[in-house]
Amino acid sequence: MQEATFMILTALANDSQHGYGIITDVQEISGGRVRLSPGTLYSALDRLRADELIEVEREEIVDGRLRRYYRLTPAGTKRLSAEAARLQAHAATALTRLKLAGGTAT
Amino acid sequence: MSGQSDLERGYRRLLAWYPRAFRRENGEELLAVLMACAPDGQRRPGLAASADLISSGLWMRLHPSVPRSAHTVLAAVRLMYAGAAVTTVSLIAAIASLPFIGHNAGRLRLFGDSQPPAVAITLGIIAGLVLIALWLWMARANGRGQNWARILSTVLFALVTLHLFGNKTVVQEVFVVMTWLVGGAVVWLLWRPTSNAFFKPPGRTHAGRRVSAP
Numbered sequence: 001m002q003e004a005t006f007m008i009l010t011a012l013a014n015d016s017q018h019g020y021g022i023i024t025d026v027q028e029i030s031g032g033r034v035r036l037s038p039g040t041l042y043s044a045l046d047r048l049r050a051d052e053l054i055e056v057e058r059e060e061i062v063d064g065r066l067r068r069y070y071r072l073t074p075a076g077t078k079r080l081s082a083e084a085a086r087l088q089a090h091a092a093t094a095l096t097r098l099k100l101a102g103g104t105a106t
Numbered sequence: 107m108s109g110q111s112d113l114e115r116g117y118r119r120l121l122a123w124y125p126r127a128f129r130r131e132n133g134e135e136l137l138a139v140l141m142a143c144a145p146d147g148q149r150r151p152g153l154a155a156s157a158d159l160i161s162s163g164l165w166m167r168l169h170p171s172v173p174r175s176a177h178t179v180l181a182a183v184r185l186m187y188a189g190a191a192v193t194t195v196s197l198i199a200a201i202a203s204l205p206f207i208g209h210n211a212g213r214l215r216l217f218g219d220s221q222p223p224a225v226a227i228t229l230g231i232i233a234g235l236v237l238i239a240l241w242l243w244m245a246r247a248n249g250r251g252q253n254w255a256r257i258l259s260t261v262l263f264a265l266v267t268l269h270l271f272g273n274k275t276v277v278q279e280v281f282v283v284m285t286w287l288v289g290g291a292v293v294w295l296l297w298r299p300t301s302n303a304f305f306k307p308p309g310r311t312h313a314g315r316r317v318s319a320p
Contacts, residue, residue: 019138019139023139037154037162038155038158040158042136043166050174051173065137065141066135068132
């Protein structure tokens with residue numbers, strides 16, 4: 001799973017959000033490192049909707065402009081959980097080995 | 107205020123790079139996000155934003171959002187784009203070799219033993235362009251789950267099959283056989299059980315999205 005995709009799903013993990021909300025949230029949770037452009041975001045959203053990992057929760061008109069709120073589908077939740085667990089396992093392995101390396105070095 | 111509308115017009119123009127179906131479904135929403143992302147006082151789309159929209163739009167045109175469950179359709183669509191690419195390269199190679207065969211008639215044998223008449227060259231080029239257009243058209247229409255496209259692709263494949271027989275030069279023969287093989291693989295993929303579900307639902311587009319009312 002690409003990082004942008006992972007971050008978008010993470011942004012939607014506990015609540016629905018609209019497009020601009022996802023962009024600002026992803027920027028925040030990545031500590032400003034991942035800045036999604038609107039083009040990238042909508043390519044990803046289109047893909048995720050086609051794969052039925054996310055769905056439209058509701059639509060609103062704010063200041064005359066369309067706002068669509070997205071949320072994870074059960075399949076999306078499952079997919080994000082699996083990916084997060086995978087990354088966590090990798091990170092744990094990396095940390096363990098670094099500790100071992102540190103142990104032999106000293 | 108007029109700066110705002112200039113900016114909006116600029117973004118709307120850039121959205122034309124996206125497939126029409128996507129624009130209809132998400133255009134207004136994407137526009138709202140673009141306007142929200144634009145810094146105050148910006149009068150027209152910046153270079154980075156323009157490049158982003160153009161590349162994303164083109165990418166979306168070339169990569170239809172076929173659900174992962176219909177991977178056979180995706181493979182077929184990719185093969186059709188590959189078919190278009192190979193035909194384009196062949197056409198360019200054929201055109202590039204024209205002056206060459208004038209001097210070395212029979213050596214390359216692209217068009218037969220002698221320099222072909224101008225009419226034959228023109229017809230050949232037109233046929234090549236039509237073939238490229240057909241590949242692209244079928245790739246797009248099938249990628250959008252249009253069942254008529256699947257049927258038309260099959261009919262076109264049958265026509266290529268008929269074309270297998272008949273007098274041709276070696277190069278032409280190789281080209282037709284290659285087209286036939288790619289076409290055969292495409293048709294086989296389009297009629298796989300995993301593809302059927304993608305083409306089936308009447309009145310709905312892929313991924314369960316509503317088709318907007320006429």
